[in-house]
Amino acid sequence: MPAGSRNRSAPASPSARRAQGEATRERILDAAVELIAERGFAATSIDALCQRANVVRTAIYWHFGAKEGLVVPVIERVASAWIDEIQRAVFREGDPLARLDRFVDGLRQLVMERPHLVRLLLALALERSDQDPATRAALRSIFERARTAIVSGIDTSLGQPWPESALIARTALAFVSHAVAQQLVDPRPAETRQHFADLRTALLLMIGARLREREVAAP
Amino acid sequence: MPAGSRNRSAPASPSARRAQGEATRERILDAAVELIAERGFAATSIDALCQRANVVRTAIYWHFGAKEGLVVPVIERVASAWIDEIQRAVFREGDPLARLDRFVDGLRQLVMERPHLVRLLLALALERSDQDPATRAALRSIFERARTAIVSGIDTSLGQPWPESALIARTALAFVSHAVAQQLVDPRPAETRQHFADLRTALLLMIGARLREREVAAP
Amino acid sequence: MPAGSRNRSAPASPSARRAQGEATRERILDAAVELIAERGFAATSIDALCQRANVVRTAIYWHFGAKEGLVVPVIERVASAWIDEIQRAVFREGDPLARLDRFVDGLRQLVMERPHLVRLLLALALERSDQDPATRAALRSIFERARTAIVSGIDTSLGQPWPESALIARTALAFVSHAVAQQLVDPRPAETRQHFADLRTALLLMIGARLREREVAAP
Amino acid sequence: MPAGSRNRSAPASPSARRAQGEATRERILDAAVELIAERGFAATSIDALCQRANVVRTAIYWHFGAKEGLVVPVIERVASAWIDEIQRAVFREGDPLARLDRFVDGLRQLVMERPHLVRLLLALALERSDQDPATRAALRSIFERARTAIVSGIDTSLGQPWPESALIARTALAFVSHAVAQQLVDPRPAETRQHFADLRTALLLMIGARLREREVAAP
DNA sequence: GATGAATGAGCTTTCATTCAT
DNA sequence: AATGAATGAAAGCTCATTCAT
Numbered sequence: 017m018p019a020g021s022r023n024r025s026a027p028a029s030p031s032a033r034r035a036q037g038e039a040t041r042e043r044i045l046d047a048a049v050e051l052i053a054e055r056g057f058a059a060t061s062i063d064a065l066c067q068r069a070n071v072v073r074t075a076i077y078w079h080f081g082a083k084e085g086l087v088v089p090v091i092e093r094v095a096s097a098w099i100d101e102i103q104r105a106v107f108r109e110g111d112p113l114a115r116l117d118r119f120v121d122g123l124r125q126l127v128m129e130r131p132h133l134v135r136l137l138l139a140l141a142l143e144r145s146d147q148d149p150a151t152r153a154a155l156r157s158i159f160e161r162a163r164t165a166i167v168s169g170i171d172t173s174l175g176q177p178w179p180e181s182a183l184i185a186r187t188a189l190a191f192v193s194h195a196v197a198q199q200l201v202d203p204r205p206a207e208t209r210q211h212f213a214d215l216r217t218a219l220l221l222m223i224g225a226r227l228r229e230r231e232v233a234a235p
Numbered sequence: 236m237p238a239g240s241r242n243r244s245a246p247a248s249p250s251a252r253r254a255q256g257e258a259t260r261e262r263i264l265d266a267a268v269e270l271i272a273e274r275g276f277a278a279t280s281i282d283a284l285c286q287r288a289n290v291v292r293t294a295i296y297w298h299f300g301a302k303e304g305l306v307v308p309v310i311e312r313v314a315s316a317w318i319d320e321i322q323r324a325v326f327r328e329g330d331p332l333a334r335l336d337r338f339v340d341g342l343r344q345l346v347m348e349r350p351h352l353v354r355l356l357l358a359l360a361l362e363r364s365d366q367d368p369a370t371r372a373a374l375r376s377i378f379e380r381a382r383t384a385i386v387s388g389i390d391t392s393l394g395q396p397w398p399e400s401a402l403i404a405r406t407a408l409a410f411v412s413h414a415v416a417q418q419l420v421d422p423r424p425a426e427t428r429q430h431f432a433d434l435r436t437a438l439l440l441m442i443g444a445r446l447r448e449r450e451v452a453a454p
Numbered sequence: 455m456p457a458g459s460r461n462r463s464a465p466a467s468p469s470a471r472r473a474q475g476e477a478t479r480e481r482i483l484d485a486a487v488e489l490i491a492e493r494g495f496a497a498t499s500i501d502a503l504c505q506r507a508n509v510v511r512t513a514i515y516w517h518f519g520a521k522e523g524l525v526v527p528v529i530e531r532v533a534s535a536w537i538d539e540i541q542r543a544v545f546r547e548g549d550p551l552a553r554l555d556r557f558v559d560g561l562r563q564l565v566m567e568r569p570h571l572v573r574l575l576l577a578l579a580l581e582r583s584d585q586d587p588a589t590r591a592a593l594r595s596i597f598e599r600a601r602t603a604i605v606s607g608i609d610t611s612l613g614q615p616w617p618e619s620a621l622i623a624r625t626a627l628a629f630v631s632h633a634v635a636q637q638l639v640d641p642r643p644a645e646t647r648q649h650f651a652d653l654r655t656a657l658l659l660m661i662g663a664r665l666r667e668r669e670v671a672a673p
Numbered sequence: 674m675p676a677g678s679r680n681r682s683a684p685a686s687p688s689a690r691r692a693q694g695e696a697t698r699e700r701i702l703d704a705a706v707e708l709i710a711e712r713g714f715a716a717t718s719i720d721a722l723c724q725r726a727n728v729v730r731t732a733i734y735w736h737f738g739a740k741e742g743l744v745v746p747v748i749e750r751v752a753s754a755w756i757d758e759i760q761r762a763v764f765r766e767g768d769p770l771a772r773l774d775r776f777v778d779g780l781r782q783l784v785m786e787r788p789h790l791v792r793l794l795l796a797l798a799l800e801r802s803d804q805d806p807a808t809r810a811a812l813r814s815i816f817e818r819a820r821t822a823i824v825s826g827i828d829t830s831l832g833q834p835w836p837e838s839a840l841i842a843r844t845a846l847a848f849v850s851h852a853v854a855q856q857l858v859d860p861r862p863a864e865t866r867q868h869f870a871d872l873r874t875a876l877l878l879m880i881g882a883r884l885r886e887r888e889v890a891a892p
Numbered sequence: 893g894a895t896g897a898a899t900g901a902g903c904t905t906t907c908a909t910t911c912a913t
Numbered sequence: 914a915a916t917g918a919a920t921g922a923a924a925g926c927t928c929a930t931t932c933a934t
Binding site for chain 5: 499500501511512515520521
Binding site for chain 6: 739
């Protein structure tokens with residue numbers, strides 16, 4: 017459909033030109049994150065993307081070459097937000113129980129308030145990974161970084177390496193993934209809250225064992 | 236399966252006719268399960284479905300009304316297989332440790348050998364649940380049944396209700412979901428195996444606490 | 455879509471069987487009149503017909519052979535209603551002015567209260583007549599009968615042949631056709647009423663001339 | 674028309690490109706007018722349209738968004754031709770009788786030589802007006818303009834407003850509509866000619882009354 | 893860098909119809 | 914007479930992409 021002119025006006029100077037190009041690129045990526053999180057990659061059409069980003073269809077090809085070319089940049093854009101959220105959540109100070117609570121609560125907030133971040137990654141993983149190695153690598157890297165962030169967060173916060181930290185990281189991530197899927201299927205907040213209450217209990221039990229063991233080993 | 240013979244052979248009796256209709260329906264569902272598990276719902280075209288099921292396009296509309304109409308039947312068809320697998324895995328006899336191992340191993344096999352079952356459900360949840368309440372309800376019901384199956388399996392196998400059984404169920408399912416996503420992104424078997432080794436450890440720690448507590452309470 | 459059984463139950467006796475067949479046929483025709491009047495012949499699908507008539511798809515083929523086979527019976531069914539309306543309207547008694555008013559008012563009611571009768575005929579004429587001679591003949595016959603009904607109504611009501619009766623008939627029918635088209639495009643009742651007020655004036659002027667002429671010829 | 678050469682030849686300037694787009698749009702509209710006049714809107718397929726316009730299927734969607742989007746432009750395109758024909762017919766000079774003859778004859782020619790113009794409008798009105806308000810508005814506007822053209826033609830030709838001009842306009846349009854429908858059902862030229870002879874008589878009678886009245890008022 | 897236009901493959905769905913019981 | 918199932922053609926429309934400016 018022929019539409020009116022969408023962009024402000026033709027930029028004169030070459031640097032302004034580059035800046036506006038960058039802005040267009042960002043707008044496309046924002047729209048892509050939203051739409052892929054909402055409906056998955058396959059169901060996100062170039063056209064829908066353009067409408068949401070207020071950009072002309074060919075702009076996507078200029079900036080990303082093809083629809084495929086969006087995948088990795090989109091993953092990377094989500095990655096930072098993801099890791100940030102986790103690092104903000106990972107426990108740093110206070111007594112052990114308070115730190116654990118803060119950690120679990122941070123994850124819960126991630127799932128309840130910005131579920132689309134997690135959802136996008138899961139959707140891409142489930143939809144497409146067997147096809148494109150680059151996508152696979154990007155996703156693998158994110159999951160890896162998330163795990164590392166948790167592990168080193170725990171170790172730092174405790175002042176020493178902790179045997180269960182990898183285990184805790186995996187459990188936490190598993191609960192997060194599962195919570196997102198579950199939330200899509202049963203959006204009642206109470207359900208999600210119960211989910212994370214269970215995570216807290218599980219982690220407590222796992223840590224409790226270690227604590228007791230230490231008390232026995234070195235009283 | 237004895238496909239390849241287009242169902243052009245004349246069906247004799249009136250009941251035979253209805254039976255053949257049922258067979259066509261089943262063939263479509265089989266194909267749908269396979270394809271949706273492989274590529275997701277959106278990327279599964281009616282045409283591909285027909286080719287795989289050896290059926291003409293309109294047959295799908297006769298039996299299911301629309302592409303949408305496949306979703307719930309497909310979910311229900313996968314549901315049984317899913318629950319069966321879990322029930323086969325849930326521990327029943329032997330000493331506690333052996334039962335736990337058998338349970339975790341069952342789940343690992345599910346993920347490694349029939350990942351498409353889990354994948355289909357997750358993909359449908361992530362792709363489509365916002366839109367259609369019926370899909371959402373069907374998926375919610377499956378997840379619920381899976382959890383119930385584990386809980387009652389544990390309780391039965393222990394001869395009494397067990398305070399942590401719900402927690403265990405949730406943890407196990409979370410690990411299963413996460414393992415499937417992870418496996419798609421990093422298909423090395425060793426990774427998946429490690430994943431389930433971690434699940435075993437986690438469950439052990441959680442059960443261990445309870446066991447110790449009992450020993451203290453009633454020595 | 456497989457639906458439940460729509461008809462009451464299997465009729466036992468052969469005469470009951472025939473009666474029910476006739477009833478089905480009537481229901482199909484009723485539905486066809488409604489739908490063709492609403493959306494034209496081409497846009498009326500066999501399926502929509504079945505739903506409206508509460509009849510199974512193949513019943514239409516049993517009773518009418520093909521979609522085409524509906525056209526002439528539908529026209530004939532509408533024809534009687536049409537001619538009846540006109541004959542009810544055509545003036546019979548009272549002084550000339552009252553009779554004229556009654557006639558115009560009858561036509562106005564036809565257009566305002568049962569426009570689908572006229573609409574169906576016009577739609578069929580405009581959509582299809584160049585293709586099928588049988589349709590064309592049926593429509594021609596109706597229009598002819600309508601004209602004849604008016605002419606002989608006028609002559610009977612005046613007790614003698616009237617030179618302008620054919621002219622009046624044609625004018626009246628033209629106004630009816632035009633009013634229906636106009637009404638579809640501008641459904642305000644006031645417009646339609648004005649339309650027929652104009653018809654009344656036009657006829658008065660035409661008759662007035664003749665009356666005056668008679669007065670001059672034989673005072 | 675110089676068709677047959679698919680527009681694959683490279684357009685040079687940026688304005689030439691836009692001009693070529695406009696040309697494509699026009700070609701589609703031309704084809705649409707022809708086909709809809711021939712078979713009605715519902716029976717005109719996008720494919721047939723493309724073949725006739727020598728254009729690829731998607732071009733229609735680019736220029737008009739959907740099949741629906743053709744309706745109003747098509748109506749508007751026919752409108753001008755319609756109004757032109759009428760204005761050419763409306764009487765301007767000569768003695769009253771000659772002017773009347775010329776007017777009726779113009780309408781007759783419109784119906785006999787370019788019936789598709791009228792047919793298209795009637796078909797659209799009967800097929801679709803319930804649904805889309807934009808279509809309805811466009812058609813209403815045309816009929817209105819046609820009436821106005823006649824009224825002001827009469828008044829101009831007589832040098833003063835004439836009390837019956839609105840009545841004459843409506844009668845003439847009613848006869849035109851009716852004649853088109855009648856002609857489709859009974860294509861014998863003699864019939865159509867008789868139809869317009871009747872129109873002439875009718876108008877004469879209506880005008881005659883007024884003339885006599887004037888003679889009485891101002892002899 | 894942005895834009896209007898075009899392109900062809902492919903999409904889901906509906907069509908009228910037929911068959912065998 | 915009615916019914917469930919099947920059939921192939923064609924419908925309207927969307928897809929990702931390319932081209933030339």
